[in-house]
Amino acid sequence: MTLERNTLLVALVGALLLPFAVTDQYLLHLAVMALFYVVLATSLNLVVGYVGEFSLGHTAFLGTGAYTAALLSTHAGLPLWITVPVAGLVAAAFGFAIGAITLRLQGPYFVIVTLAFAEVLRLVANNWIAVTNGPMGLAGIGQSGLTDKREFYFVILALAALALYLSYRFVYSNAGRAAVAVRENRYVAQSIGVDPFGAAMQAFVLGAFMAGLAGGFYAHYISFVGPEVFQFAFMATIIIMVLMGGKGTLVGPIVGAVIVTLLEEYLREVQELRLTLFGLIVMAIVLFLPNGLMGFVARRREQHGSTILRNTPAEEKTV
Amino acid sequence: MDLFLQYLANGLVIGAFYALSALGLTLIFGLMRVVNFAHGEFYMLGGVLGWFVTAHLGLNFFLGLALVAATMATLGWLVDRFLIERVRGQGEEPGILLTIGLSIFLVNATLLVVGPAPMKVAGAFAEGPVFIGPIIVTKLRLLAVAVGAAAILAAHLLIRRTRLGRAMRATFQDPMAASLAGIRTKHVYAATFALGCTLAALSGMLLASVYSAQASIGGLVSLKSFVVVILGGMGSFAGAVAGGLLLGIAEAMWGGYVATGMVDVIGFVLVILILLFRPQGIFSARAERA
Amino acid sequence: MNALHDAEPLLRADNLTMRFGGLTAVRDFSFEIMPGEIVGLIGPNGAGKTTCFNMLTGFYTPTEGRVRFKGVDITNRKPFAIARMGLVRSFQKTNVMKRLTVFENVLTGHYLDGRQSLLETFLPGERVRRAERAARDSAATIIEMMGLGRRMNAPAHLLSCGELRLLEVAVALAAKPTLLMLDEPAAGLNSHEAAGFGETLRTLVGRYVQSLLVVEHNMGLVMSVSDRVVVLNFGQKLAEGRPHEVQANPDVVEAYLGKAAA
Numbered sequence: 001m002t003l004e005r006n007t008l009l010v011a012l013v014g015a016l017l018l019p020f021a022v023t024d025q026y027l028l029h030l031a032v033m034a035l036f037y038v039v040l041a042t043s044l045n046l047v048v049g050y051v052g053e054f055s056l057g058h059t060a061f062l063g064t065g066a067y068t069a070a071l072l073s074t075h076a077g078l079p080l081w082i083t084v085p086v087a088g089l090v091a092a093a094f095g096f097a098i099g100a101i102t103l104r105l106q107g108p109y110f111v112i113v114t115l116a117f118a119e120v121l122r123l124v125a126n127n128w129i130a131v132t133n134g135p136m137g138l139a140g141i142g143q144s145g146l147t148d149k150r151e152f153y154f155v156i157l158a159l160a161a162l163a164l165y166l167s168y169r170f171v172y173s174n175a176g177r178a179a180v181a182v183r184e185n186r187y188v189a190q191s192i193g194v195d196p197f198g199a200a201m202q203a204f205v206l207g208a209f210m211a212g213l214a215g216g217f218y219a220h221y222i223s224f225v226g227p228e229v230f231q232f233a234f235m236a237t238i239i240i241m242v243l244m245g246g247k248g249t250l251v252g253p254i255v256g257a258v259i260v261t262l263l264e265e266y267l268r269e270v271q272e273l274r275l276t277l278f279g280l281i282v283m284a285i286v287l288f289l290p291n292g293l294m295g296f297v298a299r300r301r302e303q304h305g306s307t308i309l310r311n312t313p314a315e316e317k318t319v
Numbered sequence: 320m321d322l323f324l325q326y327l328a329n330g331l332v333i334g335a336f337y338a339l340s341a342l343g344l345t346l347i348f349g350l351m352r353v354v355n356f357a358h359g360e361f362y363m364l365g366g367v368l369g370w371f372v373t374a375h376l377g378l379n380f381f382l383g384l385a386l387v388a389a390t391m392a393t394l395g396w397l398v399d400r401f402l403i404e405r406v407r408g409q410g411e412e413p414g415i416l417l418t419i420g421l422s423i424f425l426v427n428a429t430l431l432v433v434g435p436a437p438m439k440v441a442g443a444f445a446e447g448p449v450f451i452g453p454i455i456v457t458k459l460r461l462l463a464v465a466v467g468a469a470a471i472l473a474a475h476l477l478i479r480r481t482r483l484g485r486a487m488r489a490t491f492q493d494p495m496a497a498s499l500a501g502i503r504t505k506h507v508y509a510a511t512f513a514l515g516c517t518l519a520a521l522s523g524m525l526l527a528s529v530y531s532a533q534a535s536i537g538g539l540v541s542l543k544s545f546v547v548v549i550l551g552g553m554g555s556f557a558g559a560v561a562g563g564l565l566l567g568i569a570e571a572m573w574g575g576y577v578a579t580g581m582v583d584v585i586g587f588v589l590v591i592l593i594l595l596f597r598p599q600g601i602f603s604a605r606a607e608r609a
Numbered sequence: 610m611n612a613l614h615d616a617e618p619l620l621r622a623d624n625l626t627m628r629f630g631g632l633t634a635v636r637d638f639s640f641e642i643m644p645g646e647i648v649g650l651i652g653p654n655g656a657g658k659t660t661c662f663n664m665l666t667g668f669y670t671p672t673e674g675r676v677r678f679k680g681v682d683i684t685n686r687k688p689f690a691i692a693r694m695g696l697v698r699s700f701q702k703t704n705v706m707k708r709l710t711v712f713e714n715v716l717t718g719h720y721l722d723g724r725q726s727l728l729e730t731f732l733p734g735e736r737v738r739r740a741e742r743a744a745r746d747s748a749a750t751i752i753e754m755m756g757l758g759r760r761m762n763a764p765a766h767l768l769s770c771g772e773l774r775l776l777e778v779a780v781a782l783a784a785k786p787t788l789l790m791l792d793e794p795a796a797g798l799n800s801h802e803a804a805g806f807g808e809t810l811r812t813l814v815g816r817y818v819q820s821l822l823v824v825e826h827n828m829g830l831v832m833s834v835s836d837r838v839v840v841l842n843f844g845q846k847l848a849e850g851r852p853h854e855v856q857a858n859p860d861v862v863e864a865y866l867g868k869a870a871a
């Protein structure tokens with residue numbers, strides 16, 4: 001708990017200083033994208049890592065957030081300060097509705113149905129031309145006076161900090177422990193008074209909210225939103241980040257997001273070759289790093305007898 | 320009325336391919352519980368390999384079909400032994416990731432080698448229309464459907480009548496007891512996976528003889544196969560066939576009477592509704608409880 | 610048989626029947642538990658004891674019959690809602706959160722003490738912090754009391770079979786039950802451990818829980834702990850009474866010997 005908090009604080013300080021050290025626009029763009037993925041991976045991790053249900057429909061929330069911000073901006077001319085929070089709330093509402101249906105299901109059914117929802121939304125975005133402009137997408141989304149990459153960087157950093165703060169509070173709260181109880185053992189959870197559906201719903205809606213914020217930001221930053229935001233390819237990227245970094249830890253998805261963003265970027269040379277290698281890397285991770293990088297680090301620490309990544313009551317009383 | 324019959328016929332043709340592909344997935348997903356996201360890529364490879372051996376190498380259609388089946392069975396066997404085997408019994412997550420990785424790899428490797436253009440499998444004979452009462456179908460479609468039906472029948476006989484089939488049924492009922500009874504369950508898993516992979520590939524090649532194969536088609540096929548398997552009930556042979564036909568007909572009707580744009584949405588909406596009201600699928604009996 | 614008590618029973622099951630397809634696992638079973646009582650529920654394998662637990666705690670909905678707890682009909686309530694009323698159970702097949710430590714398991718068990726609004730989750734005030742501290746202290750106390758103090762920070766999957774059973778009881782206690790129901794808590798303990806466990810159980814009643822229902826195959830343990838014993842056989846009540854009465858009952862002896870002979 002303390003270790004994880006300190007790691008996050010150090011990372012935050014580093015991230016705050018970064019734009020003063022780096023002025024290259026391309027590198028700043030990479031940093032913005034990495035942070036964008038940090039928000040997404042963190043939000044997905046709440047469901048996959050803490051509730052323990054494998055959602056493949058997270059792009060539903062990213063996409064609704066992005067379209068909400070795009071529509072509010074292009075039609076009503078609203079600025080980012082309003083559209084992004086609204087995008088989060090709309091996505092949360094979708095999260096509630098989709099969760100009400102999907103969280104009754106478990107295992108492979110949950111996996112496929114969450115994915116089905118994202119696909120339905122993609123098809124709607126593709127075909128409801130009057131609103132979404134179909135495959136052409138919505139272009140020319142206002143940038144609310146943010147001209148510099150550095151300004152966008154601070155906006156997304158604020159969102160990432162918010163997402164991690166919310167996650168941190170949730171994970172180490174009574175409600176977060178209830179979610180973990182459901183993940184670890186549904187029967188025990190019920191017998192100590194946890195409503196599995198309610199506990200999962202909290203995490204699911206929270207994750208949807210954060211993904212919606214990320215989507216809203218994305219719309220303004222790229223200044224364009226098309227049906228691709230719902231695509232499975234996006235989903236695959238996010239899930240790989242979470243699992244590569246280590247699900248069920250707060251630091252893992254951050255590490256995963258940064259590594260995968262860079263990896264995708266540096267393998268960009270030839271699109272197909274890049275993705276071919278990417279596929280191989282994914283398989284290698286599953287086979288050789290089953291608990292992600294953070295799981296690997298935690299194992300090494302335990303083996304070397306140093307402090308375990310856990311909180312003890314004694315440590316807590318001294319606070 | 321004539322139009323209705325025509326839509327019905329079109330739906331049954333497409334449905335037959337859905338059924339064949341879903342049959343493969345019901346073995347892998349329904350029985351082995353591997354949420355196989357590379358299933359659509361197996362299908363796609365069937366089409367691409369089919370194009371390669373018939374149009375490129377100039378082999379006879381049926382010879383090509385046999386060659387593709389053998390190649391894909393081998394591939395399926397290897398994938399199971401070297402990848403799936405290592406995450407067996409660890410829940411669905413690692414399997415999902417592993418097959419997502421495999422699917423990304425297979426699509427892009429295919430794109431690297433043959434490019435994104437559509438590839439048409441050379442048919443067994445010259446194309447021409449066939450009239451059945453008021454309905455028009457084409458010769459190649461009829462042939463493809465007939466071959467598909469034969470493949471379904473063959474898979475059925477394999478599972479019901481052969482020693483391998485008995486070993487499969489025993490293994491999926493109780494792996495522990497099966498291995499105590501001397502069944503080499505590892506081989507059974509691999510064989511099941513290989514069979515599932517082959518069925519997908521056959522479906523892909525047959526459909527590519529009617530339309531064409533394309534490297535990027537896999538994702539949609541995977542999703543639809545999942546839809547059909549859930550519609551029919553996990554692991555149910557008859558359910559996969561019925562579910563496939565049902566989806567094919569529903570799509571043809573929707574496309575004919577309502578709107579062509581959103582045809583693909585039907586399957587997903589059906590699945591969502593089904594799981595809301597009958598979580599065990601339409602055709603299977605009540606699932607066992609914890 | 611319970612006419613001696615004049616108080617309202619804490620738990621009352623009326624004519625419970627549970628059918629699975631053609632199989633009737635429990636038939637027309639009625640019994641009650643008074644406040645302050647330790648009741649033993651015994652019976653040969655497959656008699657329907659666990660099925661009974663599942664009906665009482667909402668994991669199964671009885672085919673027929675009703676359950677009342679603290680005077681309220683709980684027959685169709687969900688398991689977590691029943692737990693929130695103060696009826697908490699353990700499971701026959703050991704059920705703990707394997708990847709969490711002993712401390713984390715028991716802390717999680719305090720869930721009902723620390724329920725909070727969404728706002729309090731994200732902006733915890735003094736009330737939440739106090740509840741959190743209280744839960745941590747209480748968790749440590751319960752772990753010590755159950756004799757698991759040395760294993761406080763061990764992940765549960767490293768515990769021995771006996772320690773796991775103790776942990777399970779500790780988690781259940783953390784939920785502050787009025788009535789605690791334990792399904793074969795001494796399975797896997799050696800006779801020495803079982804005796805110590807019996808001691809612990811007796812100290813629980815009155816201090817931590819009001820009443821206790823124990824399913825157990827270890828006759829020595831049940832007979833020494835229970836105020837009253839209920840015997841199930843083939844899903845039906847065979848006998849009920851004080852431990853020595855039940856032990857002397859010829860039907861009970863036959864049920865058990867019959868099973869031994871089979």
Ligand SMILES: Nc1ncnc2c1ncn2[C@@H]1O[C@H](COP(=O)(O)OP(=O)(O)OP(=O)(O)O)[C@@H](O)[C@H]1O
Binds near residue numbers: 608661
């Ligand atoms: N979910 C279920 N579906 C079908 N049959 C069941 C189910 N649960 C229990 N049974 C059957 O009900 C009967 C009673 O089982 P139960 O587990 O209640 O016995 P028990 O008294 O707890 O036995 P033991 O001492 O072995 O734990 C058994 O025949 C069992 O097979």
Ligand SMILES: [Mg+2]
Binds near residue numbers: 658659660
């Ligand atoms: Mg039992």
